[in-house]
Amino acid sequence: MKIENCDIAVIGSGPGGLAAAMAARQNGAKKVLLIERDREPGGILLQCIHNGFGVEIFKKDLPGPAYAQHFINEAQSAGVEFLLDTMVLEITKDKRIFASNKKEGMFEIQAKAIILAMGCRERTRAQVRLPGARPAGVYTAGTAQRWVNVEGFMPGKQVVILGSGDIGMIMARRLTFEGAKVERVLEIMPYLSGLMRNYVQCLQDFGIPLLMQHTVKRIIGNERVEAVETIAVDDRWQEVAGSEEIIPCDTLLLSVGLIPENELSRQVGIQLDPLTSGPFVDNHFQTSIEGFFAAGNVVHVYDLVDWVTGAGLRAGESAALYAHGKLHGNKKVTIQHGQNVHHVIPHSLDISSLAFHEEQLQMRVTRPLEHPVKVQVMNGNEVIASKALPYARPGEMVTISLKDKHMEPLQNAGQLVVRVVEREE
Amino acid sequence: MNNNRNYDVIIIGGGVIGCMLARFLSRYRLDILVIEKETDIGSVTSAANTAIVHPGYDAVPGSLKAQLNVAANPLWDQLANELHFAFERRGDYVVAIGKEELPKLDELLQRGKQNGVIGMRTVSAEEMREREPNINPAVSGALWATSGGICDPFGVTIAAAENAIANGVVILRETSFEDFMWDGKRITGVKTNRGDFTCRWAVNAAGLFSDTVMHKAGIRPAFTITPRKGEYFVLDRTEFTVNNVLFPVPTNISKGILVTTTVHGNTILGPNAQNIEDKENKENTKDGMNEVFEGAKKLVPGVNPRHIIAVFAGLRAAGNAPCTTPGVDYNHDFIVEIPGEVQGFFNLGGIESPGLTAAPAIAQYVVELLKDAGEKLQERKDWNPIRPARPQFRHLTHQQRDVLIKKDARYGRVVCRCENVTEGEIVAEIHAPVPALTYDAIKRRTWLGTGRCQGGFDMPRVTEILARELGISPLEVSKKNGASKFLYRPTKEEGGAQ
Secondary structure, eight states, X not given: OEEEEEEEEEEOOSHHHHHHHHHHHHTTOSOEEEEOSXXXXXXXXGXXXXXXXXXXXXXXXXXXXXXXXHHHHHHHHTTOEEEOSOXXXXXXXXXXXXXXXXXXXXXXXXXXXXXXXXXXXXXXXTTTTOOBOOOBTEEEHHHHHHIXXXXXXXXXXXXEEESOOHHHHHHHHHHHHTTOEEEEEEESSSSOSSOHHHIIIIIGGGTOOEEETEEEEEEEOSSBOOEEEEEEBOTTSOBOTTOOEEEEOSEEEEOOOEEEOOHHHHHHTOXXXXXXXXXXXXXXXXXXXXXXXXXXXXXXOOSSHHHHHHHHHHHHHHHHHHHTTOOOOOOEEEEEEOTTEEEEESSEEEGXXXXXXXXEEEEEXXXXXXXXXXXXXXXXXXXXXXXXXXXXXXXXXXXXXEOGGGTGGGTTOSEEEEEEEETTO | OOOOOBOSEEEEOOSHHHXXXXXXXXXXXXXXXXXXXXXXXXXXXXXXSOOEEOOSSSSOTTSHHHHHHHHHGGGHHHHHXXXXXXXXXXXXXXXXXXXXXXXXXXXXXXXXXXXXXOSEEEEEHHHHHHHOTTSOTTEEEXXXXXXOEEEOHHHHHHHHHHHHHHTTOEEESSOOEEEEEEETTEEEEEEETTEEEEOSEEEEOOGGGHHHHHHHTTOOXXXXXXXXXXXXXXXOTTTOOOSSEEEEOOOSSOSOXXXXXXXXXXXXXXXXXXXXXXXXXXXXXXXXXXXXXXXXXXXXXXXXXXXXXXXXXXXXXXXXXXXXXXXXXXXXXXXXXXXXXXXXXXXXXXXXXXXXXXXXXXXXXXXXXXXXXTOOOOBOTTOOOOOOOOOOGGGSOHHHHHHHHHHOXXXXXXXXXXXXXXXXXXXXXXXXXSOOOSHHHHHHHHOTTOXXXXXXXXXXXXXXXXXXXXXXXXXXXXXXXXXXXXOOEETTXXXXXX
C-alpha cells in the first residue's frame, strides 16, 4: 500500500474544505491534500444552482456552482492538491488516513494536521418516524435536488414537502419551475425552520401554501406514493383529531433538518457535542484531539455559505500554524449557551488570540423572538459584549464578536455565558 | 432465458423455504423450476423477520414445528459453511423480569428438554446483568440456550438460490401461479402469467398465499393463512446496541417483543403481532412503534425512539392446521405433506416462525417423503454444495481491499458511505446468478443504504449504475418492481413553466 506524506489533509471539498485547504497553503503549509469522494470538487454547492451565495463575502449574489468555482480556482492557484473520487475509510489518532479510489487502490496518507470538512447530511424518514407504507417517491430534499439539478430528472409531478428547511423551500420553487405541482409545505413547528427570504422568494411568490403546525400522519401507496394523510398538531406536538386530510401526490420530499456528518470524527475518538452533533471546538476550530481541526457544517449547521467559508479559512490557518508548531495551547475560557440560546460555537476561547483576531461567536436561538433583542456575552453578572438585533429566529444564525478590547476584562474569566434577551430587560 | 417448459418439480414460491428446498433437491437428477411472483426472490416474509435461528424450546411438544425446529438447528453450521451466508451461533436468552415471571423459565426449560433441545441452562439475575449491561435491573433470571443463532435471512435465501442455480435449478421471477393443470386427479403442470409449465410434482411453497394454492389443488378447504403483521425498529449502531438475543417470557400467542443484535451489528426491536386481512399491508404505524418500544423497554429500559435508523414490517404466514400427533391439542402447526386426495402435489403451509430455522429440515423431510412416495431420487455425481461468497468491502482489511481494487478498480469506488459498499459489489450483484434488478434488491444483497443516511447519498448513484449495467434509462429504474419507479421524466421536457 502506497504511503504519502503531507502537512495538511482536508477531508471534504465543499466550501469549508476548499477555504481551509486554500488558507492552509496561504499560511505556510507545504503540501496540502484536499480529499473529495465525488468526482468533482465543490460538495453540495454543485447541486445548488439557485442564487443567494456570496452576498456577505463578495457582496454579489452567485449561484452555488459559481461560488464553488471561485474557491476551486483560488485553491488551485494557492497550490492545493486535489484527490477526487476518493473515499476516506479510516483516520487514526496519529493522523494517518486510509482512503480508496479506483486509480490507486487503498493508500495511506500521513499528515501533520487533519481538517475535517465532511459537511452534514439530511435527516431521514425513519429519523422523524413517519408512519405508513414504504413506497418509492419519498426522498430527502437534497436527494431530489441532486436528481433535478445534476442528473436532469424529475422525481415526480405532484409533490408534498414536509419541513420548512431551506432546501425544501428551494426545491418547492425548483420543481414548480420544472412543471410539477407542489401541493403544500408542512411544518410541524409554529415557526419557519429555514430563512425568511426563502419563504418569500420560493413559496409566497409562487403561491405555494405553507401550513404551520402540520405534519404527515401516514404515507399511502405500496409501490409508489399515492397520497399522504396530513394532520394538524398542537403546541405540544400532539395530533389534533379530526384535522386529517388526504392529499393525493406521487412524491413526498423531506426537509426536516441537517445533521453534521461525524462518522470519521467519532471513529477516531473526537468528542462530540450532543447539542450540535458536531465536535467540541475552540476558536481555532481545533477539536478535542490535538491537530484535528473541523470546519463548516461538520461543526454545526450554518445558514449561509459565506460563514462556512469563514470557518474554513480560520481552520486552515490554525492547522497550518499547528503543523509548524506555532499554535500554542494557551489557557482557554469555556463558552456556555444561556437564555434562549441553543448552542454557541466555539465551545471555548483562547483569550490571547483576541490580540490577532476578532473572534466571532456563532449561535442559534431556541425559539423565535420577534421583538428587538440583545445578544450578550456574560462573565458572571458582567456584560462583556452586547449587540442589538431587531429580532432573532431559529432559522437564522446569530453572531456576536469579541475583540482585542475584551482581552483585559476577560483575563481572569473561567466561563462565559452567551444569551439572547428581549431588549426591554 | 431458459425456454424449458417441462420439469420434474415446480416449486411455487421463491422464499427461504422454496429456495432451500430447491437447493436440497438439486442434489438429485431432477429438472427443477422455482416460480416467484415478485421481482425478487425472498423479498416478502424471508426478508422481513427477526433473523433468528431458534433452539426449539418454544414449539409445542409433539408438533411438527417442534420436530423440524429441533432437527434443523444443528444443520446451520454446515449450511453456513457451504453457502457462505452470515450466521453466528451466539446463544439466546429468555429474560424474566420480576419474581412472578421466573416459573415461566422452568416451564420453557422443561419444554425444551421434552423437544430434545440441548445446551440450555438458567442464568442468575446477577450473571444476566453482567452478560448484558443494558438489561432491566429488575431482571430475576434468564434461560440461556446456547444453540440459538442469528443470521441474514435474505442472505440465506439468495445463497440457497444461487447454489440451486449452480446445480441446474431454474428460477423465474415475476412469474405468478394462476392454476394447476390436471389429468384426472393428477396435477400435471402449473399455469402462470408466463404460460404453462408441466411437472411431475408441484410443490406449494407459497408462504402467505399457500392457502390459495392448496385450495386450487382441492386440498384442505378449511385452511387459511391469516397474515400476522410484525413491526420492527432498527437502531443506529453508533447510538445504542445490545450484545445479545433477548426474548421476553412468551405469551400464548407469540414469542413477544425482542431486543436483539443482528449480524449487521444493529440492534433491532420487535415484532408486535397484529392479525390483518391485507396480504400486502406492511405499513408501520405509530401505535405499533409505541407497542414495540413499550415491550422492548421491559427488557432494556435504555432503548429510545430517537435512535431509530430504519423501520420495517413483516407478515407471518400464520396458518390454522391442527397438529396430527394424537393427543396434541395445537392448531397452528406446519403442514408438510403429500396429500392423498390428489397426485403430483406436495403441500407446505403455515410455515410461520420458526420457519426460517426449520427450512433445511423441512427440505430434508420433503426429500424423505418423496422417497417414501416412491420417487427414485438419484444423486448427481457433479452436485456441488458450495456457493462461493463474493467480496464484501467493509469486511476486508485494508491490504485485502488494495488487492481487490488492483484486480477490479470498481471496488475502489465507495458508493454507500455509511456501510462502505463499493461500485464493484453493486455491479457483481447486478450480474449475479439471481441478478439484482432493483434498488431494494441491491440493498438487501449488499446492505447499502441501510446506514444513517438511508440511501440519501447512494440512491442517485445506484440508479445510474443500475441503468448503465442493465442498459436501460434511469427513468426505468425502480425501488422494488416496475410499479415503483424512482423518476418521472427528464427535466424541461414538457410542461415547464418557462
